[in-house]
Amino acid sequence: MAKDIAALEEKWQKNWYDSEQFAVDVRSLKDPFYILNMFPYPSGDKLHMGHWYQYGLIDTWARFQIMRGREVFQPMGFDAFGLPAENFAIKKGIHPDISTIKNTEHMITQMKRMGVAYPWNCMINTSKPEYYKWTQWIFLQFFKAGLAYRKEAPVNWCTGCHTVLANEQVVDGACERCGSGAVRKNLTQWFLKITDYADRLLDGIDPLDWPQKTKAMQKNWIGRSEGASINFALAGSDEKIEVFTTRPDTLFGVTYLTLAPEHPLALKIASPAQLGPLQDYIKETEKHTELERIAQDDQKTGVFTGAYALNPLSGEKVPIWVADYVLFSYGTGAVMAVPAHDERDFAFAKAHDLPINLVIDSPSQKLSLPLTEAYTDKGILINSGEFDGLSSDEAKKAITDKLSEKKCGAHKVTFRLRDWLVSRQRYWGTPIPIIHCPACGEVAVPEEDLPVVLPENVEFKPTGESPLVRCEEFINASCPKCGGKAKREADTLDTFVCSSWYFLRFPSAHAQNFAFEKELTEKFLPVDKYIGGPEHAILHLLYARFFTMFLHDQKLINFSEPFPSLIHQGIILAPDGQKMSKSKGNAISPDPYVEKYGSDILRLYLCFAFNYVDGGPWNDEGFIAVNRFMEKVERLFEEQSELFSGTTIPSMDNLSAEDKKLLFSAHNSIKGATIDTERFMFNTSIARLMEFYNAVTDYLRLVPAPAQNKNLLAQLLTDFIKILAPFAPHRAEEIWQGMGNETSIFKFSWPEWDEKYLVLDEINMAVMVNGKLRGEITVSRDAREDAIKEIASAHDKVVRQLEGMSIVKHIFVPGKLINFIVKPKS
RNA sequence: GCUCGGGUGGUGAAAUCGGUAGACACACAGGACUUAAAAUCCUGUGGGGCGUAAGCCCCGUGCGAGUUCGAUUCUCGCCCCGAGCACCA
Secondary structure, three states: OHHHHHHHHHHHHHHHHHOOOOOOOOOOOOOEEEEEEOOOOOOOOOOOHHHHHHHHHHHHHHHHHHHOOOEEEOOOEEOOOOHHHHHHHHHHOOOHHHHHHHHHHHHHHHHHHHOOOOOHHHOEEOOOHHHHHHHHHHHHHHHHOOOEEEEEEEEEEEOOOOEEEOHHHEEOOEEOOOOOEEEEEEEEEEEEOHHHHHHHHHHOOOOOEOOHHHHHHHHHHHOEEEEEEEEEEEOOOOOEEEEEEOOHHHHHHOOEEEEOOOOOHHHHOOOHHHHHHHHHHHHHHHHOEHHHHHHOOOOOOEEEEEEEEEOOOOOOEEEEEEEOOOOOOOOOOEEEEOHHHOHHHHHHHHHHOOOOOOOEEOOOOOOOOOOOOOOOOOOEEOOOHHHOOOEHHHHHHHHHHHHHHOOOEEEEEEEOOOOEEOEEOOOOOEEOOEEEEOOOEEEEOOHHHOOOOOOOOOOOOOOOOOHHHHOHHHHEEEOOOOOOEEEEOOOEEOHHHHOOOHHHHHHHOOOOOOOOOHHHHHHHOOOOEEEOOHHHOOHHHHHHHHHHHHHHHOOOOOOOOOOOEEEOOOEEEOOOOOOOOOOOOOOOOHHHHHHHHOHHHHHHHHHHOOOOOOEEEOOHHHHHHHHHHHHHHHHHHHHOHHHHOOOOOOOOOOOOHHHHHHHHHHHHHHHHHHHHHHOOOHHHHHHHHHHHHHHHHHHHHHOOHHHOOHHHHHHHHHHHHHHHOOOOHHHHHHHHHHOOOOOOHHHOOOOOOOHHHHOOOEEEEEEEEOOEEEEEEEEEOOOOHHHHHHHHHOOHHHHHHHOOEEEEEEEEEOOOEEEEEEEEOO
């Protein structure tokens, strides 16, 4: 059996791919329906269960859309640059270019074994010069627009991967890839100015048809806070310290200022006596990884600078401290500390014996010094001069206005989002197309010289310095401006840059002269339905939106959101309910199941056993169920094979009661499967299909052969197999061919249901007494309320319930129920 | 700590503009076919109680309240699980 299935599936794969049935001629499509799966990175050489779940079931959805008459475009490519692919190559001891080619080829073979309907003619690979040439080109557009810049900044350095990381790639203070601790280093790096788009990225979220959670995560990541920037004058100097606060209402409660260790004024303002300890402290904080800083989060360390600042409104003189609980990269890198009304400031003040002044009174609890904890809620101002008695909200505005008036502060909005660090000190990535000239500075590589090709013969093991630095023929160049001796930028681009525009490339996958052809791109995009894992909720989805907005502003495309509609597939867990992982040894490989049962059965199982967006633990028993169903279906079509020759379109007059019942079930199933498949409810779609099957076999069993309506059966079984087709494409093609058809079932359209067959002559209605179900009655479809009331009140059980009771009123829901409200007779 | 999900039979799960909870399966039990088993087909299957039986009654969607003729669905409070964020001033 197993062998036959393998041969059967291979036959149809050959059929589809040899005839290029699913290839797309992008120019001939009029109204394309763009279904996009997040593309895989070839960090391994095999498709895992997650790939099957995503690509297999979305292919089912795509085939369904094809049969519904849509001009489906469901392309596939490979996100081949980047650390995962490079680390794989290092582990195997081969060049990443070779391992990438091998891995992608193997993955394509496996996808074909899955039987996906991809337009292979539109495939892309981000590590090929024909692609990364345009990644470089887009980078240069950012550069020319002033949105790609290089600066020295404290950055996250991964000690394991020997490269800097983006903020988004640091998870719990560690590298999201290798888990090594990230240390802070001051380095000169390339950034993309995503912060310029913070407002638009935030405002664009609400209208998106995305999972609620993903939208919330992205909003939190962008993290808009409203407050004020306030200037504190340095006592005895012209110097000013700017702080950001969301609580200007607590300004009179400031008892000290705190600077981040990296703050440029920190050492500058230090008194001679404090300079030594301060330098030691700053050096000490640099050594710690983010991980260590988080671990010691209760102990608030810091050192006094010896300098003082003046409160702009109260004129009070407060000490200035340096502490590493203040982040240099957020706000202004300096905060006004209000220990009475901020937990962190409170902890710091306690630890270093700094004064605590109460300036907000709680409306609900009595506050008095000494406080046992900070009171961080809003309240009424006290000890705040002219602002006493105002509420926090009123005071925020009043104090900010006053500061603006005195020109020492202003209303300000700050974002949590930082600029995106895109340079990496690793080999396997897109070279940054910049030349450093001693005379001209950073110069863009001229467009006609693109791509800047990644050299092959490079010792690429990570050392902390870009491997390209040591590649003489690469690094040495002449300045495009002055022609003088210059050096190329040796860093490569983060792989997330490659994937921030790939969706634009697919319709013009092989274009030589453009990153993407404007007309085609605008015809295909934005993507109609985007599918991928929830792990990209922030990183990729945020970057891609940023790129799209930028390219829109450059007038290169006419839309600014790439993915108006997105869903995340769930995660298939190991049978123990844990995440599948190689290290835990609990991973279920799809391969043995494909070998034993075939790819359609694996696909069917994944469709039927889970709610698509939830996923869940794998279990073998459900697998047997779908295999059994498939075999029953094949047997049914074999037994009924004579139906498909010699029958004609059924007459819908003179149908027997059984015929009508069958027709009802069939159309009910068609309707359910259509609606449910459209909304990714594959499990219930298959349940409807099983009901359809059960209705047919009940009919065959209960209606004597001579009375069976052959024409009707033939018609309905034809509908049935078409519904099955997207879920079990190979097996359905085989059955379809067995029915005498010569062209692929996917060239035929999905069946339509007719509401008129869903209207029954008689309907069941619930009968309730005081809201409790007491019985069921069968009434004629067009029975009137009073007639139904009469029948219902005559029902045995109702009669019993009505004993000694009088009916107060009744609730009637047409077609559903009648509910009698009764009370004891007085 | 904050944000967002979720909690329904022995199991995977259905059903929420409030309207007959548990569709469709798995597993299990009984039966048919078979020398036997497998496969297949039929019947039953939320829990509890009463009854020889047909049947009847009560309880039931994490827990406790509330709104309603009626709540898995809405509101409030709580418990538990998952995911994400986390010194963001």
